[in-house]
Amino acid sequence: MIQISKIGNAIKMMLLIQSRGRMKCSELASELEVTERQIQKYKSDLEQAGIFITSKSGAYGGYEIDKENSITNINLCLEDISVLDMINEQLKHNNDIYKNEFDDIITKIKAVTTIKQDKTNMDYFSIQAQSNYDYKNEKQKIENIKFAYITKKKLKINYYSIKSGYSERIVHPYGLYNYKSDTYMVAYCENRNRFIDFKVCRIKDYYILEKHYKVDKSFNWKEYSQNSIGIYKDDEVTLELKIKHPFSVIIKEKVWADNQEIIEHEDESITFKATMRGYTEIKSWILSMGCNVYVIEPKKLKDDIRNEIEKIKQNY
Known part of the structure; x- marks a missing residue:
């Protein structure tokens, strides 16, 4: 009998x-x-997942996969499988909230494809600090945020801000994104009367209210994040830097x-010019280059x- 883990x-x-x-049904029951009766249940489970099983009567009848109407007919190639594997490994190393679910999906996709897979694929992963929180609770929080977005219901959250501590906010969810292994919610904040990026792990308590919100159709994801160096959306600055090699x-x-x-110079340095948002993170970015950058x-x-x-020097 074929053994496949996690399915x-x-x-x-x-x-x-x-x-x-x-x-035949009896042959499958014997193998498994x-x-x-349980075989009938498995057939129903597969159909719910988009894999349809047809049956033929007679001495030479039995169950077979309906390739015309199933997701098994998705025409994946070896390169497609390789890309999925790379993304899967990256999610694992990032300790992403949905890493286990994605791993199961990849296993199922591999199960329904007839491609002979290469066992010598190169490992692919990202190196960065992992989040330190209860993944089960965070996943449930994200699912509820998604529900609030789908139903267009307002959220009441108790949110911790590094600058001001805990405060209650009424927000309208607009989307989720991942930044440096953490999940953020973009939402319109009624208290601040503007869109804000909320770090999901800093939402201590939350309630889905019965009140609905009206979507601002002028909101545009690309414009919202355009020319922002990170998550900060504070002051815009027209920047000119001289950056030495190797930075x-x-x-x-x-x-x-x-x-x-970017203007390149003979000594391998560059002049970098740009208009960017996120003054707070721009400062951190420049400081991270140390003596290799001049403003x-x-x-x-x-x-x-x-x-x-000067403040840093006072600490030493």
Whole structure:
């Protein structure tokens, strides 16, 4: 009998039919060591998942997969499977909330494809700090946020802000995104009268209210996040930096803003120009480059960086 980890007898039944061709209900029950009634249940489970099983009567009859109407006819190639594997490994190493669910989905996709898979694929993962919270509670919180969004019901949340501590907010959910292994909710905040990025793990308590909210049709995801260096959406700044090698190479490898301009110099340094949002994170970004960066403009940013360095020096 074919053994596949993390999937049930329904998938095993499908694999048997796929590998051996048409099989009678009694033959399947014998192979899986279950009753014929249970085979009927597995058939129903598979159909709910989009894998349809047809039956033919007679001496040479039995169950077979309906390839015309099933998701088994999705025409995946080896490169597609490889990409799915890479994403799956990245989710595992990021300790993503939905890593187990995605792993199960990939297992099922592999089970219904006839592609011979290469066992020597190169490992793919990302290296970064993992989130430190109860994943079961966070997953439930996210599911409730999704429900509030689908039903367009307002959320009442008790949210912890690093600047102001805990406060109650009435918010209208608009979407979720992942940033540095943490999940954020973009929502319109009635208290602040603007859109805010809320870190989901900092929502202590929440209630789905019976009051509905009207979607602001002018909200645009691309415009909302455009030219923001991170999650901060505070002051916009027109930036000009002189960046030395080797950081000049690292900066050239990414698009930090749609309007960025990079001028290369003979000494392998660059001049970086851009108009960007997120003044708070821009400062952190520049400080992370240490002595390899010089702020040309604006003067306020140059002064703020100098003051921050002085504060750091006082700690040593």
